[in-house]
Amino acid sequence: MIKAAKKLSSQSASFIAPVLFLFTLSTACGTSNPSSSDVKVTNGVAISENVFPSAVLLMLETPEGQGLCTGTFVNDSQVVTAGHCVEGLSAKNPSVFYSTKINGELTPLAQAVSFKRNPRYSIELGVNPNDVAVINFPAGTAPATTPIASQTPRVGTEFTIVGYGNNANYNNASGLLEGSGAGVKRQGRNTLEAIDNNMLSFVGLTGKETKSTYAKGELVASGEGDSGGPMFVAGKLVGVTSGGGLVKADDGVTDIAISFYVDLNNAVNKAFLATVINE
Template sequence: MQINRFRAGLLGLSCAAAIALPVSSAHAVEDPGGGTGDIVGGDLAQTADTPWAIQLSNVNSPDPTGEYCGGTLVTPTKVVTAAHCVEGTSTGEWTAIQGRDRLTDTSVGRESKIASIWSDPSYGRGGGDVAVMTLATPFDGVPTLPLNEDPGVGESNVTATVYGWGNTEGTGPANTFQKVDVPVRGDATCSSVYGNSYNPGGEICAGYPEGGKDSCQGDSGGPLVAGGRLIGVVSWGRGCADPGYPGVYAEVSTYVDDIKAQL
């Protein structure tokens, strides 16, 4: 089964959302557990170096810290995330957190509630796994990340970096900001792995053939970055860091005009 990479267990919503997605083959389900870390096979990161990386907490998350998804600050009031993160939720459930490396350290960082949520209307029909949250309290003075507009990046064999606070499968500390470098693989490779579940018109995939490094549950909506721009949004995959199965990301260049219309 195709598995999205939000924190499983949001009042049963995660299972319903995953089942509703089109699939072409059986995909292993990774058990995220509760309160267990972030990026698989990565390194500790600092939000001081990537201040545009946003953690999105939800009051119904099974994680004690509320960790559920990631996002990217693209203007002082706008956060790009994944459509599957926000599906079936309301604005009052969410808190955006900026500048907090360890989610248990609530004495640092800035927080904002969410004023409104836009989700791409094409989500669920083979693509469109992007959404934009509007912050109730602007993160003024925080550097933002530009959107990638070059559709060639997904075929460039570039090495990109993905960030998040999600599941580590035991490879890192719990609820702590991490990063991992992964090579973008190209549509031919991604389609050969995932068949019709992969949308070459709106997705890219990234990862090593041998696995071991990947985004995971709780990283959904977070940034995949190359060349100082947001090239992808963490979306789904088979398990996490499984050999032969790269992570799949919504391709920002495909949806850049729709995203810009919300900014």
């Protein structure tokens, strides 16, 4: 098992950032080719849309460009995702689209009608335990649903995460965080390592490793584009991706990925969700 050289804490590392994926302003949703990557995938397994069908791709038109997030339908019309995914969007008639790939191109299936974000969250807070929002779509939009769990998982619990984000995150020659492979639905397993400041956290592979003793789909981590993506335990939604980054392993050389998920059952989030789900 690889371990981080420091305690997992969303408050102690400057590299932590929300993991929303932004295309450039000139890149259209259907013209990007996010699956073209020669990076060996060791932290996620590509899956079809009918696997974990409640987990869906969200395309967003933001002031900075077109964005990509992941979300989960918890009933026939409402998606739970990260609060930072809706930053800069109008709460009424927002430019958020539940999308899928048709003939290899990302295609909108339904546009959101409104959303509500936890009022305790602000984008200035970055990775934060209240980074959650509920996006409303027309009734009957959901391809499938997953209920929200009624309690926080314990440290040591095995979980599955699903997302459309990068399959690799790594530091380039300039020391800047890069990634590749966004737009493909992937799943993988890991084990909850810590609960700190109401955040669910764990470490995993970066996806850049050329050799690994871990099977594909094991020791996964989140990447850009996984924002708002689900953490599933026993068929229920326990958390959504807020952010992550890279830290050094115990050897002081190897990069490993660290991920932070919002606990949907912390008191503030639970109260917020109770007021907006099925509203």
